[in-house]
Amino acid sequence: MDTLSLILLTTISPLACFIIAIIFLVQQPRAAQGLVLFGSAISLLSAIGLLVQGPVEPLRFLWFQSGAIQLQFGFILDGASLMFGVVVAFITACIMLYSVGYMAHDPGKTRYFALLSFFAWSMLSFVYAVDLLQSFIFWELVGLSSFFLIGFWFEKPEAAGAARKAFLMTRVGDVGLFIGILLILQLVSNFDIPSLLDPQTGLSTQVSPGILNAITLLIFIGIMGKSAQFPLHTWLPDAMEGPTPVSALLHSATMVAAGVFLMIRLHPLFMAAQDTALIVLSIATFTAILASTIAMVDTDIKKVLAYSSISQLGFMLMALAAGSLFAGVFHLITHAVFKALLFLCSGIYIHAYHTNSMAEIGRSGGRRLKATTLGLIIGGAALSGVPPLAGFWSKEEIFAQLGHNGFNIYMAGAFLAAFLTAYYTFRMIFLITKPDQAPASDHSHPEPLNMKAPVLILTLGAIVLGFFGSNIAQGLGLIPQHHSVILMISAVGVVILGILIAYFDYGRDNAPRTGFISKIAPLDTLFTNKWYIDDIYRVTIVAITHALSRILHWIENHVLDGNYDRFGLGILRTGAKSTRVQGGWMQLYLGWAIILLAVVALYLGLQ
Amino acid sequence: MPLLSSILLTPVITLIILLLMPQKAVRGIRLICAFSGLLTCVLSLQLWMGYDPTSGGIQFEEIIPWVSAIGISYHLGVDGFGVILVMLNSIVYFTGVLTMWDLEDRVKEYFAFMVLLVIGVFGVFMSLDLFFFFFFYEIAVVPMYPLILIWGSGNRAYAGMKLMLFLLAGSALLFPGLLAIYHHAGLNTFDIIALSAHTFDPQFQIFVYPFIYIGFGVLAGLFPFHGWSPTGHVAAPSAVSMLHAGVLMKLGAFGILTVGIRLLPEGAAYWAPTFVVLAVIGIIYGAYVAMRQTDFKFVIGFSSVSHMGIVLLGLNLAVLGSVAATDALNGAVFQMFAHGIMTALFFSTAGYIYDKSHSKTIADFGGLGAQMPRAVSIFIVAGLCGAGLPGLASFWAELLVFLAALKTYPIAGVIVILGLVLTAVYILRVFNQAFFGAPNPKWENLKAQDMSGLHLIPRAILIAVLVIFGFVPRLMLDLINSTTVAFLGNF
Amino acid sequence: MENAILFAPELICLLMGLVLFFCTVLNRSYRTTRGIAIASGIAMIAACLWTLSLEGEPFFPGIYAVDFFSQLIKTVLAVGFLFVVIASANPLTVDRNGWLEVPLFFIFSTLGMMMMVSATELLTLYVAMELAAYPVYIVVALHRNADIGGESAAKYMVQGMAASAISLYGMSFLFGTYGSTYFSAISIPHAAAHPIFYLGLLLTLAGFFFKLGAFPFHFWAPDTYETAPHPVITFIATVSKIAAIGILCRLLSLAMPGGWESGHAQTALMWASVIAMSLGNLSALAQKDLKRLLGYSTVAHAGYVLLALQTFAEWGLTAALFYAIGYFAMSFACFLVICEIGRSEDRITIDSVSGLYKRAPFLSFTLLIGLFGLIGLPPTVGFVGKWFLFSAALQRGQFYLVLIAAINAAVALYYYLLIIRQLYWVEPATQNTIKPTPLIAVTAMATIILVIAMGTLPGPFWDMAARAARALIS
Amino acid sequence: MTLEAYLLVGAALFSLGLIGALSHRNLIALLIGIELMMNAASLNLMAFNRFVVTDPTTGQIFVLIIIGLAAAEVAIFLSIILRIYRAYHDIDAEKLTKLSG
Incomplete structure (x- = not known):
C-alpha cells in the first residue's frame, strides 16, 4: 500500500468508527465496541506499516488561502511522528481492549468507545500534522475529547468539575500557544513545520532572537497547559475522576504527551531560543520535584500516578530543554508504556475493590491479583529507574x-526528583503488597483476560523497551549520549536509596507506615495540601474573574439597562407632563396660539 | 426568471399564499413554509454554484427603475458576501420552519410574520439601492414585535418593546445618514454602486459615518447599545431567536459593510480606532456578563453580543488599510455566517429544552445530560462552536480576525484572544450546571421526550454545516476572499 | 360647455348636495340617503378622473384654476368622501335626528374643499374655506350626547373662527401689499422678499394650520378627535387633511422662489414643525383614548408634513402631496376600524380594541396596516412617505432637523405598539364578533391595497405628485 | 387720515377683539370678540382699498362677503351655544373642560 492510503487508514479509521458508532450504534453497545476495536486495530497496523516503510517526504495539500496566508493540510512522516504514532496507536489499542472488561456494565458504553475512537483520531492526526495550525486544531480536539472522557461519568459532579477544570486550564495554555502561532503566521505567513524548522530559511533565521524567545515562550505556555507543568498542572490530578482506562490513555501516552510532542516537533526552534530553553528547563525541573513531593504523601493510587505523570513529563521537558531530542523521545516512549501499565494495574485494583486508597487495596488483598501485582511491581520499578527496565535507560x-x-x-534537581520517584513508587508498591493487616475475607477476584492481557503485554514492553534506545535514536537520525559510568552508578544509587527508605517506612515488618516527611511538619502540611496552589488560584484568578463578572453584570443591569429604562420612562413622564398644555379650557388653547403667533410676528418684525 | 428575484419572491409568494389560506389548515401551512424554505435553500445553492469567484465583484445584477425621477431603482445583485449571507438566511429559514413544526397556537399568523422577516432579510442582502436596502431592513425588523409578543415567553411585552425602540432608534440615526449620502453626492441616484464611484468629501464622511455605524450597529449588538438583544432573544420563540440572532443581527454588520465602509471609506478609517475599542469592550464585556446569567437564553444572548463584537472588530480592522485588512474582512464575513448557524443551533436547541420543560433557569436542571442526551449533545456542539473550537466553522473566523487584530493592534489582539478563555468559562458553566452532575428527578419525565425524528433534522443540518465549514473552510473562504480582495481594492 | 366640463366635479358635488338636501327635506330613510351619497361619491370620482389631466380657468379667469394639482387633490377628496360615507353606515353616535344631515354636510364641506384647492384668489379662497368649515362645525355638534358634542364643537369652532379671523387679517395685508387679491399678482419673486409679505402669508396660513391640526392651531384636535362622532372625525381626519395640505402647498408655492433664501417664513415653519411633531408625539405617549391618541398623532404628522413644506422646494411640495395621499389612506384605515368597532360606543379607548384579532380578524389586520403606516414601517406608504419628506429636508442640508424628526418617529413607535399589543395579544373582554358588511370589507381592502401599493410601488404616485407640484410652481 | 392711522385702528380693534375673546368667560362675549377681529380685518381691507389699490371694488366686495359669512358663522355658533346651554344650563367657557390632557 502506498503511504497516503496508509496514513489515511491510520487517522481516518478511528474517525469513521466514531461517526458510525455515535450515529447508528447507540442502541447496540456490543457492536459499537467491536467496531471501535476493529478500527483501532486497523489504525495500529497501518501505523506499524508506516513505521516499517520508514521516513518519507511530507505530504501536503492546500487547505485554504486568505490574503497572503496559505495553509497546508498534510502529514509529516519523519522518525518522531512514525514512532510516536505507533506508540499512540498501540497504547490506544491496549486500552480499548482493557476497557472491554473495565466498562463491561456501563450504560454509556457506546458513547465511551466512540469518544475513545474520537480521541484516537485527534491524537493521531495531531502526531502526523504537517502544518502548525493543523497541529493546533487537533491539539484542541485532543483537549476536547479529553474533556468528554474525563467527564465521562458526568452525573458525578466531581467528574464534571474535573473535566471543566482540565478544559479551562489547558485552554489558558492554548491561548498562549494560539498567540504564539499567530505571531509566527504574522511574521512569515507560513505554518509548514518543516520549512519553519529549516536551518537555512526557517523561522529562526528570519526573526530576531527576542521575538523567537517570545514565540517559543508563548508556545511553551500551551505545552505547560497540556503537559501539566507548573503552574498549570493542577487539572491533572483532578482529572483522575474519569474512568481509569481513560486516565491510562490520557496521562501516559497521549493527551499530556501531546505537549511534549509539540516541543519535540519544534525542538530546533526551542534550541535556537536560548532563554526559553532555560526557562523551560527550570520550570520542568521544579515541576518534577513539586509533583514528586505531593505524590509522596497522597494516599489515592490514581492521584499518586497522576503526580508521577506530571513529574515524568517534567523529566521529558528537561531533556528536551537541555538539548537532547533523543532523551526526550526515549523517555516519552518508555513512560508511555510503563505509566499505561501502572494505570491499568490500578484500574484492576479499583475495579476489584472499589476503592482508590492504596492502603485499602492492600488490606483487601491486592497482592492476590497475581498478574496485576506483577505488572505493578515491574511498572513501578521501571518508573523508578531500576535497571535494566525501560525507565532506567x-x-x-x-x-x-x-x-x-x-x-x-x-541535574541535582533531577536526582532529587528521581530519588523521590523511587520513594513514592515503592511506597505505593509496599502499601499494596504488604498491608498492615491480613485481608479480611478470602474470596479472590478473577482478573478478566481482556484486562489481564494488555497488562501482560505492557509489562513485557516495560521490561524490554529500554534496550531499543539505539533503534529509536536511529529512527530520529541521532546518536545517543555516551553514558558515563559514574553518573549511571550514582543514579542507581539514588534509586536504591529511595527504595530502601520506602522499605524502611512501609515495607519492613512493623514499619511505621508513615513517611519520613511526616517528621518535618511544615513540609508535610505543604505537600499534603498540594503546595496550596489550588487555593491560591481560588483566591486570586477565580475570585478576580467572579468579581469582574459580578461588577460588569451589575453595570449591565443598573448602569446600561437601568439608564436606558430610566431614559425611556423619562420620556414617558415628559409626555405625560406635556399634556398639561392641553388644559381643557378653550381660551387657554386660543391664548397659546396667539402668544406663539405674536412671537412669530415679533420675530418677523425684528428682521 | 432571474435568480435573485426568484429567491426574493419565493417567500413573498409564500406569504401571499399563507394569507389566503384558512386558519385551520395548519398542516398545509407548515408544509408550504417548509417547501418554500427548501426551495430557497436550493436556489441559494444554485446561486452559490453560479457565482464565479474568479471574476469576483457583483454578479447576478438586476435593475428595474422604480422611482426614476429621484433615482430609486430595484437593483439587486450579490457579491461573495451576499451569496454567503443569502445562503445563511435560507438555511436558517428552512431549519427555523422545521424547528417550529410543533407550534399549535395561531400557526398561520406566526408563519406569515416569520416569512415577512425572511423577505426583509433576503432583500437587504441583495439590494444595491439605498432605498430598498433600508426598506427591506425595516421590513425585517417589523415582525419581531408581534412574534415576540404573541409567541414569546417571559417578560415579552417589555422585551418586544425594548427591542423595537432600540432598533428604530437606530433607524432614526440611519434616516438622515442615508439621505445625506444621497443628497451630498448629488448624482440623483440611490444606487449604491453608482454612489460608491463618487468620492465624498472627507469632512462629510467623518461627520456621517458614525450615524451609519451606530445606526446599523445597534442591530449588530454594538456595545453599549446591545441591551435589546439579550432581552429580546430570551423572550422570543425559538425559531424567531434563530432568525433574530442568526440572521437579523448580521443585517447590521452587513449594513455597516455595504453602506458605511463601501461608500464612506475615509470616514470609516477615521473612526475605526474608536470603534475597535468599543468592539473589544463588547467582546470581553459580553463574555463576562454571560458568566453570571441564570437563564440559558440570556447566556446565549450575551454570547451573541460577544461574538458579534468579533464581526465588528473585523470590519473596523479591515478599513484601517493595514496589511491585515484582507484577513480581517474575511474573518468578519466568515464569522457572520458561522455565528449565524451557531446561534441558530443554540436557540433551536435551547428552545426545544424550554418547550419540553418550561424552564430556562440553568440551575433548575442539573444532570439533564442523562435525561435528554440528544438535545444536550446538540447544545454542547453549539457551545463548543461558541468557544471557538477548531473543527467548527467559527474557529476560522476568529482565527482570521484575531490574526488581523494582533497585526494591527497587538494589545487588542491579546485581549480578545484571552476572551476565548472567558467564552470557555461561561459555556462550561452552563454545561456543568445544567447538563452534568446528578440528574434532577424533577425532569425524569423528559426522558421520553428527547429529540427524535423530525426534530433532529434541522439541528443535524446546522451541525453538518458547522462541521463542513469547520474542516473545509476553503469552500467558503475562496468565495469570500475574492470578494474581499475586490472590495478592498476599491479603497 | 368647456367651462362646465372643467367644473364638472364641483358641479356634480353641488347638484348631488341639492339632491341630498331634498332627501332631508322629504325625510327619506337613512339607507336611501346614504345610497345616494355613495352614488354621488362615485360620480364625483368619475368626474375628477375625467378632468384629471385637463387644465384651464373655468368661468372666472384668474380666480379659479383647474390644473393637475387641483384635480389630483379633488380626486382624492372625492375618494375620501366616498369612503367616509361608506364608513358612516349606521352612525349611532350621531344624534338620531341628525342622521340625514350627515351626508349632506359632508358633501357641502367636500365642495368647499374642492373649491379651496382650485382657488387662486384670496376672496375665493376665503369663501371656500368657510364653506368647507361650517358644515363640519355643525356635524361635530351632532353628537348624541349634547354635553360632549357641545363642548367639542365649541372648542373646535372657537379655534376655527379665531383662526379664520387671523387668516383674514393676514389676507388684508397681502391685499394691501400687492393691491390685488389674485395669486398671480401676489407671487412676484422680487417683492416676495418683503417681510410684510411673509407676515401676511403666515397669518393667512393660520386658518389652514387649523385645518391641518398643525402647531400652534392644533389644540382642538385631541379634544375633538376624542369626542366627535366617529364618522365625523373620520371625515376631519382624512378628507379635510388632504385639502389642508393641498392648500398649504398652494399658498407656500407663492413664496417659492425666495422663501428659503429670505428665511423669514422658513424659520417660523421649521420651528412649528419641530414643536408640532415633538409635542404631538410626547403627548400621545400618555393617552389612553384611542381617538385622542390619534388626534395627537395627527399633530405630529402635521409636523412631518411641515418639515417638507418649510423647504420651499419642488421636492418638498411633491413629498408633501405624496404624503397627503398616503396619510389619507393610513388614517382612514385606522378610523374605519374605529367606526366599525365603536358603532355604539361614544369613546374608543385602547382597551376597546383588546383582542380584536379574535373578534374581527380582518378589521384588526386593517388597523394593523394603518398603524404600521403611521409608524412609518415598510411595506406601507408611511415608510416611503417619510423617506420622501425627510429627503426633502435633507436636500436643503437640514441634517439635524431630520434627525429630530426620525427620533420623533422612534418615540411614536411606543404608543402605536401599545395599540398593536392590545390588538393582538391581550385577551378580549367580550366575545362578540364584529362582522363588517361586504361594502365595508371591500373598502377596507381597497385602503389596505392603497397603503401597500403606495408603499411598494411609489413610482407612479410620486410622478403624479411631482406633476402636481410642477403645476403649482409654474 | 393716513393709511397708517387706519391700520393702527385696525390693529387696535384686532387686539381688543382678541383680548375680549380671551378674557370673557361667556361664550357669547367670546363670539363678539372674534367678530371684532374679523371687523379689524375688514377695516384693513377697506383702508388698503382706499389708499393702495387701483381697482376700488375688490375690497368692498370682500368686506361685504365677510359680513355675510360672519352672520352665518354667528348663527352656527349660537346654535352650538344653545345646545351647550341645554346640556349644562350655563354658557361659561371655563366650565367646558371635561376634555383635557
Whole structure:
C-alpha cells in the first residue's frame, strides 16, 4: 500500500468508527465496541506499516488561502511522528481492549468507545500534522475529547468539575500557544513545520532572537497547559475522576504527551531560543520535584500516578530543554508504556475493590491479583529507574544530557526528583503488597483476560523497551549520549536509596507506615495540601474573574439597562407632563396660539 | 426568471399564499413554509454554484427603475458576501420552519410574520439601492414585535418593546445618514454602486459615518447599545431567536459593510480606532456578563453580543488599510455566517429544552445530560462552536480576525484572544450546571421526550454545516476572499 | 360647455348636495340617503378622473384654476368622501335626528374643499374655506350626547373662527401689499422678499394650520378627535387633511422662489414643525383614548408634513402631496376600524380594541396596516412617505432637523405598539364578533391595497405628485 | 387720515377683539370678540382699498362677503351655544373642560 492510503487508514479509521458508532450504534453497545476495536486495530497496523516503510517526504495539500496566508493540510512522516504514532496507536489499542472488561456494565458504553475512537483520531492526526495550525486544531480536539472522557461519568459532579477544570486550564495554555502561532503566521505567513524548522530559511533565521524567545515562550505556555507543568498542572490530578482506562490513555501516552510532542516537533526552534530553553528547563525541573513531593504523601493510587505523570513529563521537558531530542523521545516512549501499565494495574485494583486508597487495596488483598501485582511491581520499578527496565535507560539519557551540557543545578534537581520517584513508587508498591493487616475475607477476584492481557503485554514492553534506545535514536537520525559510568552508578544509587527508605517506612515488618516527611511538619502540611496552589488560584484568578463578572453584570443591569429604562420612562413622564398644555379650557388653547403667533410676528418684525 | 428575484419572491409568494389560506389548515401551512424554505435553500445553492469567484465583484445584477425621477431603482445583485449571507438566511429559514413544526397556537399568523422577516432579510442582502436596502431592513425588523409578543415567553411585552425602540432608534440615526449620502453626492441616484464611484468629501464622511455605524450597529449588538438583544432573544420563540440572532443581527454588520465602509471609506478609517475599542469592550464585556446569567437564553444572548463584537472588530480592522485588512474582512464575513448557524443551533436547541420543560433557569436542571442526551449533545456542539473550537466553522473566523487584530493592534489582539478563555468559562458553566452532575428527578419525565425524528433534522443540518465549514473552510473562504480582495481594492 | 366640463366635479358635488338636501327635506330613510351619497361619491370620482389631466380657468379667469394639482387633490377628496360615507353606515353616535344631515354636510364641506384647492384668489379662497368649515362645525355638534358634542364643537369652532379671523387679517395685508387679491399678482419673486409679505402669508396660513391640526392651531384636535362622532372625525381626519395640505402647498408655492433664501417664513415653519411633531408625539405617549391618541398623532404628522413644506422646494411640495395621499389612506384605515368597532360606543379607548384579532380578524389586520403606516414601517406608504419628506429636508442640508424628526418617529413607535399589543395579544373582554358588511370589507381592502401599493410601488404616485407640484410652481 | 392711522385702528380693534375673546368667560362675549377681529380685518381691507389699490371694488366686495359669512358663522355658533346651554344650563367657557390632557 502506498503511504497516503496508509496514513489515511491510520487517522481516518478511528474517525469513521466514531461517526458510525455515535450515529447508528447507540442502541447496540456490543457492536459499537467491536467496531471501535476493529478500527483501532486497523489504525495500529497501518501505523506499524508506516513505521516499517520508514521516513518519507511530507505530504501536503492546500487547505485554504486568505490574503497572503496559505495553509497546508498534510502529514509529516519523519522518525518522531512514525514512532510516536505507533506508540499512540498501540497504547490506544491496549486500552480499548482493557476497557472491554473495565466498562463491561456501563450504560454509556457506546458513547465511551466512540469518544475513545474520537480521541484516537485527534491524537493521531495531531502526531502526523504537517502544518502548525493543523497541529493546533487537533491539539484542541485532543483537549476536547479529553474533556468528554474525563467527564465521562458526568452525573458525578466531581467528574464534571474535573473535566471543566482540565478544559479551562489547558485552554489558558492554548491561548498562549494560539498567540504564539499567530505571531509566527504574522511574521512569515507560513505554518509548514518543516520549512519553519529549516536551518537555512526557517523561522529562526528570519526573526530576531527576542521575538523567537517570545514565540517559543508563548508556545511553551500551551505545552505547560497540556503537559501539566507548573503552574498549570493542577487539572491533572483532578482529572483522575474519569474512568481509569481513560486516565491510562490520557496521562501516559497521549493527551499530556501531546505537549511534549509539540516541543519535540519544534525542538530546533526551542534550541535556537536560548532563554526559553532555560526557562523551560527550570520550570520542568521544579515541576518534577513539586509533583514528586505531593505524590509522596497522597494516599489515592490514581492521584499518586497522576503526580508521577506530571513529574515524568517534567523529566521529558528537561531533556528536551537541555538539548537532547533523543532523551526526550526515549523517555516519552518508555513512560508511555510503563505509566499505561501502572494505570491499568490500578484500574484492576479499583475495579476489584472499589476503592482508590492504596492502603485499602492492600488490606483487601491486592497482592492476590497475581498478574496485576506483577505488572505493578515491574511498572513501578521501571518508573523508578531500576535497571535494566525501560525507565532506567531513558532516565539515564536525561541525566547524561544534563551532565553533558553542564546543567549541574538542574541535574541535582533531577536526582532529587528521581530519588523521590523511587520513594513514592515503592511506597505505593509496599502499601499494596504488604498491608498492615491480613485481608479480611478470602474470596479472590478473577482478573478478566481482556484486562489481564494488555497488562501482560505492557509489562513485557516495560521490561524490554529500554534496550531499543539505539533503534529509536536511529529512527530520529541521532546518536545517543555516551553514558558515563559514574553518573549511571550514582543514579542507581539514588534509586536504591529511595527504595530502601520506602522499605524502611512501609515495607519492613512493623514499619511505621508513615513517611519520613511526616517528621518535618511544615513540609508535610505543604505537600499534603498540594503546595496550596489550588487555593491560591481560588483566591486570586477565580475570585478576580467572579468579581469582574459580578461588577460588569451589575453595570449591565443598573448602569446600561437601568439608564436606558430610566431614559425611556423619562420620556414617558415628559409626555405625560406635556399634556398639561392641553388644559381643557378653550381660551387657554386660543391664548397659546396667539402668544406663539405674536412671537412669530415679533420675530418677523425684528428682521 | 432571474435568480435573485426568484429567491426574493419565493417567500413573498409564500406569504401571499399563507394569507389566503384558512386558519385551520395548519398542516398545509407548515408544509408550504417548509417547501418554500427548501426551495430557497436550493436556489441559494444554485446561486452559490453560479457565482464565479474568479471574476469576483457583483454578479447576478438586476435593475428595474422604480422611482426614476429621484433615482430609486430595484437593483439587486450579490457579491461573495451576499451569496454567503443569502445562503445563511435560507438555511436558517428552512431549519427555523422545521424547528417550529410543533407550534399549535395561531400557526398561520406566526408563519406569515416569520416569512415577512425572511423577505426583509433576503432583500437587504441583495439590494444595491439605498432605498430598498433600508426598506427591506425595516421590513425585517417589523415582525419581531408581534412574534415576540404573541409567541414569546417571559417578560415579552417589555422585551418586544425594548427591542423595537432600540432598533428604530437606530433607524432614526440611519434616516438622515442615508439621505445625506444621497443628497451630498448629488448624482440623483440611490444606487449604491453608482454612489460608491463618487468620492465624498472627507469632512462629510467623518461627520456621517458614525450615524451609519451606530445606526446599523445597534442591530449588530454594538456595545453599549446591545441591551435589546439579550432581552429580546430570551423572550422570543425559538425559531424567531434563530432568525433574530442568526440572521437579523448580521443585517447590521452587513449594513455597516455595504453602506458605511463601501461608500464612506475615509470616514470609516477615521473612526475605526474608536470603534475597535468599543468592539473589544463588547467582546470581553459580553463574555463576562454571560458568566453570571441564570437563564440559558440570556447566556446565549450575551454570547451573541460577544461574538458579534468579533464581526465588528473585523470590519473596523479591515478599513484601517493595514496589511491585515484582507484577513480581517474575511474573518468578519466568515464569522457572520458561522455565528449565524451557531446561534441558530443554540436557540433551536435551547428552545426545544424550554418547550419540553418550561424552564430556562440553568440551575433548575442539573444532570439533564442523562435525561435528554440528544438535545444536550446538540447544545454542547453549539457551545463548543461558541468557544471557538477548531473543527467548527467559527474557529476560522476568529482565527482570521484575531490574526488581523494582533497585526494591527497587538494589545487588542491579546485581549480578545484571552476572551476565548472567558467564552470557555461561561459555556462550561452552563454545561456543568445544567447538563452534568446528578440528574434532577424533577425532569425524569423528559426522558421520553428527547429529540427524535423530525426534530433532529434541522439541528443535524446546522451541525453538518458547522462541521463542513469547520474542516473545509476553503469552500467558503475562496468565495469570500475574492470578494474581499475586490472590495478592498476599491479603497 | 368647456367651462362646465372643467367644473364638472364641483358641479356634480353641488347638484348631488341639492339632491341630498331634498332627501332631508322629504325625510327619506337613512339607507336611501346614504345610497345616494355613495352614488354621488362615485360620480364625483368619475368626474375628477375625467378632468384629471385637463387644465384651464373655468368661468372666472384668474380666480379659479383647474390644473393637475387641483384635480389630483379633488380626486382624492372625492375618494375620501366616498369612503367616509361608506364608513358612516349606521352612525349611532350621531344624534338620531341628525342622521340625514350627515351626508349632506359632508358633501357641502367636500365642495368647499374642492373649491379651496382650485382657488387662486384670496376672496375665493376665503369663501371656500368657510364653506368647507361650517358644515363640519355643525356635524361635530351632532353628537348624541349634547354635553360632549357641545363642548367639542365649541372648542373646535372657537379655534376655527379665531383662526379664520387671523387668516383674514393676514389676507388684508397681502391685499394691501400687492393691491390685488389674485395669486398671480401676489407671487412676484422680487417683492416676495418683503417681510410684510411673509407676515401676511403666515397669518393667512393660520386658518389652514387649523385645518391641518398643525402647531400652534392644533389644540382642538385631541379634544375633538376624542369626542366627535366617529364618522365625523373620520371625515376631519382624512378628507379635510388632504385639502389642508393641498392648500398649504398652494399658498407656500407663492413664496417659492425666495422663501428659503429670505428665511423669514422658513424659520417660523421649521420651528412649528419641530414643536408640532415633538409635542404631538410626547403627548400621545400618555393617552389612553384611542381617538385622542390619534388626534395627537395627527399633530405630529402635521409636523412631518411641515418639515417638507418649510423647504420651499419642488421636492418638498411633491413629498408633501405624496404624503397627503398616503396619510389619507393610513388614517382612514385606522378610523374605519374605529367606526366599525365603536358603532355604539361614544369613546374608543385602547382597551376597546383588546383582542380584536379574535373578534374581527380582518378589521384588526386593517388597523394593523394603518398603524404600521403611521409608524412609518415598510411595506406601507408611511415608510416611503417619510423617506420622501425627510429627503426633502435633507436636500436643503437640514441634517439635524431630520434627525429630530426620525427620533420623533422612534418615540411614536411606543404608543402605536401599545395599540398593536392590545390588538393582538391581550385577551378580549367580550366575545362578540364584529362582522363588517361586504361594502365595508371591500373598502377596507381597497385602503389596505392603497397603503401597500403606495408603499411598494411609489413610482407612479410620486410622478403624479411631482406633476402636481410642477403645476403649482409654474 | 393716513393709511397708517387706519391700520393702527385696525390693529387696535384686532387686539381688543382678541383680548375680549380671551378674557370673557361667556361664550357669547367670546363670539363678539372674534367678530371684532374679523371687523379689524375688514377695516384693513377697506383702508388698503382706499389708499393702495387701483381697482376700488375688490375690497368692498370682500368686506361685504365677510359680513355675510360672519352672520352665518354667528348663527352656527349660537346654535352650538344653545345646545351647550341645554346640556349644562350655563354658557361659561371655563366650565367646558371635561376634555383635557
